[in-house]
Amino acid sequence: MPASLIQPEFKVKIDYDKCHKCGRCVQQCGWGVYSFNERPIPDDTKCRACHRCVTYCPAHCITIQKNDLAFRDNPHWTPALRKSVWRQAESGGVMLTGMGNDRPYLNVFDHLVLDACQVTNPSIDPLREPMELRTYLGRKPDSVEVETDGNGGFHLKEGTGVSNNIQLETPIIFSPMSYGSVSLNVHKSLAMAAERCGILMNTGEGGLHADLFPYQDHVIVQVASGRFGVTPEYLNRGAAMEIKIGQGAKPGIGGHLPGEKINREVSETRMIPTGTDAISPAPHHDIYSIEDLRQLIYSLKEATGYKPVGVKIAAVHNVAAIASGIVRAGADYVYLDGFRGGTGAAPQIIRDHIGIPIEIAIAVVDQRLRDEGIRNQASIIAAGSIRSSADMAKAIALGADVVAVGSAALMALGCHLCQGCHTGSCSWGLTTQKAELTRRVDPEWGAERLTNLVHAWSHELQEILGALGVNAVESLRGSRERLRAIGLDEQTCKILGVKPAGL
Amino acid sequence: MMQATKTKTNGVIEGYVAREPKITIDGDTAMIEAQNVYYRNVNDAVRQVIADGAKTVKLLDINGQRYIGTGLRAKGVKIEVNGTAGNDMAMFMDGPAVEVFGNAQDGVGNTMNAGTVIVHGDAGDVLGYGMRGGKVFIKGDVGYRVGIHMKAYENHVPIMVCGGKSRDFFGEYMAGGMLVLLGMNSQFEGPLVGGYLGAGMHGGEIFLRGEVEPWQVGKECGIFVADEEDLARLRPVLEEYCAAFDMPIDEVLSVPLTKLVPISHRPYGKLYVYV
Known part of the structure; x- marks a missing residue:
């Protein structure tokens, strides 16, 4: 009997005429594709098309191609589905994968377009005129108190206003990725870039490594159901705390960081023994209701002198009502993670079939909070596949205060979206703990690339704002009149609060 | 409004x-x-x-x-x-x-x-959730989900002793430390402990004064009778507990103790197939 019915997904082709026989591909591949016998010999079955070997081949003699074997046409039974059945028949296992939902669901962002000024009101040139991107994360007061300064001017009374907010220089932050799921060098890159950009990174549920302490004012510390590495010290170091309820890639289920990824340093940071699975229960077992959530929010505040506390949830069907409860429970921000958000590891069935798009979630949550008169009480962070500054601008126009990027940040560090994060063998040294791989990311190099990305998107956002004729990102927030839909049905337009193009 | x-x-x-x-x-x-x-x-x-x-x-x-x-x-x-x-x-x-x-x-x-925490009375649900170190001694009964996901790390070994009875999910997801249930100072009718005892357990140890039915115990646990070695480890803990509540240790140890430990540190290691 054949060992497996599943044929390789990719074909690795080497032009041996050009090949230097240097063996660098053998050395670079984390998946063990290559063996070497006078020349590199690829094993196609192991290739994930991450292009590490291609990038580092000095002779540019490697190409990766799809192994496009013909199947008899059947749009209902796609080749991927047939392979899944074979894979599960062979193993009996739950299919585990990484990164975000790769199914071709309708992408709402790609059906939204932004407005611009023409004739009747002037657009603004952000290169020569002030264009404010500064954003404050946290609860805004219902009203402010002002007092005269005695010279005919006014200023905010002390202790009012946005004193307990976190100042961001641009409305982009890095989304939570735990040390354990990603390497320490990735965490360092994110932290250094967050400091340079005046934004935030997020520990995810893996504790805060001591090497990140110098950047702690730019770190959100996460509290998830496993409570890994959560100590009073950890909570007090963070600029803000975040209760992780759910994740867009795997709403409603917990996490298992496999024992292989729990090496000495990960174990120290998570404060668990090496080699055992780090299991995060599906729910927080001290949160079974909104009242319980309030209890946890305030316990965190009590433990830290009332620092901001956010709550991260996956975008699911009743997201608006849930978000309303979260805000009423006292959260300073609500983090919405759409169903295309990435993950270090998730069952494929969950990743690909649970949750709703972030675009819809932002719109309904923003609207609900406005309708209830509590929109000022919490900021909205939107995540779950923000791919460009255009997605960011559209998310803000739909009602988000800030966007969070994870996949894009990893791509800045070399990720090619090969979806192999769960294997712990990332050739780019990102989602692995193997020392020979993690050292491939130099934090200085990483921080520079991440900083470049954030600056580039920020400049582009300024250009968009200028075209819209506004001089502050605040003026775009929730301004759905500046969006139009192309090719969305009437009901979806209504839910989004966006008119179709032409109206 | x-x-x-x-x-x-x-x-x-x-x-x-x-x-x-x-x-x-x-x-x-x-x-x-x-x-x-x-x-x-x-x-x-x-x-x-x-x-x-x-x-x-x-x-x-x-x-x-x-x-x-x-x-x-x-x-x-x-x-x-x-x-x-x-x-x-x-x-x-x-x-x-x-x-x-x-x-x-x-x-x-x-x-x-x-x-340390000492409670001269009963306590409610979700005690010691995710607890990583220190001691919690409850004199009387405890509620549901007690000792969930307690975990140990090097010299941090959390210890919880409850003198009464417990409801369901005692020691669920337990990842480390020691959890003890005595069933002595109880106002509850019925069994020592509810169901789903140690469900998903992958570290640490649970001691129960008395016996449990296999149906009460999570499938990730092995059920044993505490031996001399276990008692040697338990005794100082129980002595401290008894001193706190002025209870005779001989009476505590007059009944054989059941020990639950996980079968695997990686209960879900074989659950997945990698895509």
């Missing part, structure tokens, strides 16, 4: 008043009169007297105020709670010793790091 009413009272829970409690200082002992005082003011006062050098803090007339000792990092400080301690007492606590003369509500020792 409810929201509007709450805003007017600054979010203070009904029945409590946001005011400074009366504090009496006597040497390094501080006495805080907490009757009807809102929890934030009570806990502010506790933190303040500790910062001012108090080594013993006596809280009088506690009636459900939350977060007593929460997030406190003060080794060598003793907090005495008179009355019924509210939810999440000693949460994230790192060092102090808290003794409750009365009952405690839910969440005692939640995500606790170090220190």
Whole structure:
């Protein structure tokens, strides 16, 4: 009997005429594709098309191609589905994968377009005129108190206003990725870039490594159901705390960081023994209701002198009502993670079939909070596949205060979206703990690339704002009149609060 | 409309008043009169007297105020709670010793790091959730989900001993430490413990004074009778427990103890196939 019915997904082709026989591909591949016998010999079955070997081949003699074997046409039974059945028949296992939902669901962002000024009101040139991107994360007061300064001017009374907010220089932050799921060098890159950009990174549920302490004012510390590495010290170091309820890639289920990824340093940071699975229960077992959530929010505040506390949830069907409860429970921000958000590891069935798009979630949550008169009480962070500054601008126009990027940040560090994060063998040294791989990311190099990305998107956002004729990102927030839909049905337009193009 | 009413009272829970409690200082002992005082003011006062050098803090007339000792990092400080301690007492606590003369509500020792908690009464649900170190001793009965996801790390080994009976999910997801249930000081009718005992357990050990039926126990646990070696490890813990509540240790050890330990440190290691 054949060992497996599943044929390789990719074909690795080497032009041996050009090949230097240097063996660098053998050395670079984390998946063990290559063996070497006078020349590199690829094993196609192991290739994930991450292009590490291609990038580092000095002779540019490697190409990766799809192994496009013909199947008899059947749009209902796609080749991927047939392979899944074979894979599960062979193993009996739950299919585990990484990164975000790769199914071709309708992408709402790609059906939204932004407005611009023409004739009747002037657009603004952000290169020569002030264009404010500064954003404050946290609860805004219902009203402010002002007092005269005695010279005919006014200023905010002390202790009012946005004193307990976190100042961001641009409305982009890095989304939570735990040390354990990603390497320490990735965490360092994110932290250094967050400091340079005046934004935030997020520990995810893996504790805060001591090497990140110098950047702690730019770190959100996460509290998830496993409570890994959560100590009073950890909570007090963070600029803000975040209760992780759910994740867009795997709403409603917990996490298992496999024992292989729990090496000495990960174990120290998570404060668990090496080699055992780090299991995060599906729910927080001290949160079974909104009242319980309030209890946890305030316990965190009590433990830290009332620092901001956010709550991260996956975008699911009743997201608006849930978000309303979260805000009423006292959260300073609500983090919405759409169903295309990435993950270090998730069952494929969950990743690909649970949750709703972030675009819809932002719109309904923003609207609900406005309708209830509590929109000022919490900021909205939107995540779950923000791919460009255009997605960011559209998310803000739909009602988000800030966007969070994870996949894009990893791509800045070399990720090619090969979806192999769960294997712990990332050739780019990102989602692995193997020392020979993690050292491939130099934090200085990483921080520079991440900083470049954030600056580039920020400049582009300024250009968009200028075209819209506004001089502050605040003026775009929730301004759905500046969006139009192309090719969305009437009901979806209504839910989004966006008119179709032409109206 | 409810929201509007709450805003007017600054979010203070009904029945409590946001005011400074009366504090009496006597040497390094501080006495805080907490009757009807809102929890934030009570806990502010506790933190303040500790910062001012108090080594013993006596809280009088506690009636459900939350977060007593929460997030406190003060080794060598003793907090005495008179009355019924509210939810999440000693949460994230790192060092102090808290003794409750009365009952405690839910969440005692939640995500606790170090220190001791002694409750001269019963306690509610979700005790010691994610607890990483220190000791929690409850004299009487406990509720549901007690000792969930307790975990050990190097010299941090959390220990919880409950003198009464427990409801379902005792020691669920347990990842480390020691969890003991004695079934002695109980007001519950019925069995020592409910179902789903140690479900998903992948570390640590559970000791039960008496027997359990296999249906009560999670499939990730092995069921054994505690042997001499186990008792040698248990005895100092039980001695400390008995000293706290003035109980005879011989009576505690007069019944054989059941030991539950996980079969695997990686219960779900074979669950997945990688895509």
